[in-house]
Amino acid sequence: MNDNKIPYKIYLSEDEIPKQWYNVRADMKNKPAPLLNPATLKPMTAEELGAVFCDELIKQELDDNTKWIDIPDDILSFYKMYRPSPLVRAYCLEEKLKTPAKIYYKFEGNNTSGSHKLNSAIAQAYYAKKQGLKGVTTETGAGQWGTALSMACAYLGLDCLVYMVKVSYEQKPFRREVMRTYGATVTPSPSDTTEVGRKILAEFPGTTGSLGCAISEAVEAEATREGYKYVLGSVLNQVLLHQTIIGLETHTALKKYDIKPDIIIGCAGGGSNLGGLISPFMGEKLRGEADYRIIAVEPASCPSFTRGKFAYDFCDTGKICPLAKMYTLGSQFIPSPNHAGGLRFHGMSPILSQLYHDGLMEAVAVEQTSVFEAATTFARVEGILPAPESSHAIRVAIDEALKCKETGEEKTIVFGLTGTGYFDMVAYQKYNDGAMSDYIPTDAEIEKGFAGLPAQP
Numbered sequence: 141m142n143d144n145k146i147p148y149k150i151y152l153s154e155d156e157i158p159k160q161w162y163n164v165r166a167d168m169k170n171k172p173a174p175l176l177n178p179a180t181l182k183p184m185t186a187e188e189l190g191a192v193f194c195d196e197l198i199k200q201e202l203d204d205n206t207k208w209i210d211i212p213d214d215i216l217s218f219y220k221m222y223r224p225s226p227l228v229r230a231y232c233l234e235e236k237l238k239t240p241a242k243i244y245y246k247f248e249g250n251n252t253s254g255s256h257k258l259n260s261a262i263a264q265a266y267y268a269k270k271q272g273l274k275g276v277t278t279e280t281g282a283g284q285w286g287t288a289l290s291m292a293c294a295y296l297g298l299d300c301l302v303y304m305v306k307v308s309y310e311q312k313p314f315r316r317e318v319m320r321t322y323g324a325t326v327t328p329s330p331s332d333t334t335e336v337g338r339k340i341l342a343e344f345p346g347t348t349g350s351l352g353c354a355i356s357e358a359v360e361a362e363a364t365r366e367g368y369k370y371v372l373g374s375v376l377n378q379v380l381l382h383q384t385i386i387g388l389e390t391h392t393a394l395k396k397y398d399i400k401p402d403i404i405i406g407c408a409g410g411g412s413n414l415g416g417l418i419s420p421f422m423g424e425k426l427r428g429e430a431d432y433r434i435i436a437v438e439p440a441s442c443p444s445f446t447r448g449k450f451a452y453d454f455c456d457t458g459k460i461c462p463l464a465k466m467y468t469l470g471s472q473f474i475p476s477p478n479h480a481g482g483l484r485f486h487g488m489s490p491i492l493s494q495l496y497h498d499g500l501m502e503a504v505a506v507e508q509t510s511v512f513e514a515a516t517t518f519a520r521v522e523g524i525l526p527a528p529e530s531s532h533a534i535r536v537a538i539d540e541a542l543k544c545k546e547t548g549e550e551k552t553i554v555f556g557l558t559g560t561g562y563f564d565m566v567a568y569q570k571y572n573d574g575a576m577s578d579y580i581p582t583d584a585e586i587e588k589g590f591a592g593l594p595a596q597p
């Protein structure tokens with residue numbers, strides 16, 4: 141163990157924290173397709189987006205060409221409260237697996253929100269504050285994004301209205317209370333506080349909600365309130381941009397010890413952590429400077445990359461948001477009720493979708509019992525109790541390390557450990573009780589989702 145000079149945890153010093161975000165779109169030959177106005181099917185203009193989003197964030201959303209974007213000082217100061225995050229050599233996991241592979245993970249769970257989402261929450265809240273707004277509205281599924289945004293808003297003195305998917309609101313009361321402790325107003329979605337919520341409730345009485353539905357409600361809540369804008373925790377180009385802090389720190393840390401990764405792995409929900417982690421490496425790949433295997437891991441019960449269509453689709457159930465071109469299962473797709481592992485959004489980041497379409501990265505879908513098995517193995521040897529979402533990446537990192545054991549190859553594997561799982565103990569309980577099952581949607585179910593896709597421009 142500890143056979144070379146590489147420390148257990150590679151920390152950067154404060155002044156090694158990146159001062160700019162990296163915009164991978166600048167290096168992409170095939171740019172991600174623009175967001176379209178669902179009524180006109182024309183690209184959304186900055187002015188149209190201004191009805192929903194903050195001005196500076198719209199600039200970032202539409203900017204396909206500026207390679208480096210300065211991180212404002214106030215955001216850097218906030219980052220310093222919990223960054224840099226460690227890049228950890230998983231010596232104990234390697235030993236447990238008896239693999240010649242070298243495994244590293246970038247751990248983003250060292251803050252109260254328990255995930256990487258704070259990296260973009262603080263940026264989005266900062267630009268809202270700078271624009272003189274009173275507050276922001278958003279949705280949250282499992283609760284990590286809502287928590288991160290509540291923390292950022294509390295820090296900056298902004299009001300924060302969160303629509304939380306009803307099933308999570310009820311099953312994760314502690315998440316909800318963390319948000320309220322940070323001053324947010326949390327409403328279970330669908331609710332009767334918005335027109336779209338009332339419509340969905342009338343159409344599907346007893347529904348436990350979905351992310352797409354909560355997005356519709358949060359957007360309506362923004363549109364009907366003076367001084368508020370809507371913010372989103374994943375999928376959008378701007379969110380991937382903010383999350384590049386993860387990849388840039390990882391890149392610097394690896395360089396510091398002259399480590400060259402062979403495989404980079406991340407879980408993919410809407411694609412923000414994965415996009416952030418891989419961006420600097422993808423940039424090298426796009427510029428022909430280096431090559432890496434890059435693997436997105438998604439749940440077999442919500443397989444947007446591996447079984448979805450690359451098409452324009454709505455980001456929300458209520459069909460009030462712009463159309464995004466992405467790998468999608470259809471905006472009406474809802475994972476089966478036994479799905480406990482998060483990553484349940486029907487679509488995928490347009491940037492990652494384009495990169496995947498162009499063959500620059502791979503994707504695998506894994507079943508949830510095997511994800512929790514990997515989570516448990518990891519927790520027992522590495523100490524950290526991983527979020528179910530993050531554990532998708534652990535699963536494939538372990539699988540790749542086991543392949544190395546067979547072939548004797550000493551590959552270097554880096555994966556993103558996006559967060560901790562303390563609020564997911566109901567899911568862990570199910571696994572521990574042997575009561576967790578897997579569900580893979582049938583082709584007919586997937587086709588049903590596609591039937592809801594809008595006419596393609």
Ligand SMILES: *Cc1c(COP(=O)(O)O)cnc(C)c1O
Pocket residue numbers: 254255256257284285373374375407408409410411412413414483527529530558559560
């Ligand atoms: C939200 C979340 C994810 C998935 O979101 P992405 O936008 O795909 O990164 C993964 N892990 C954790 C811990 C999360 O909170």
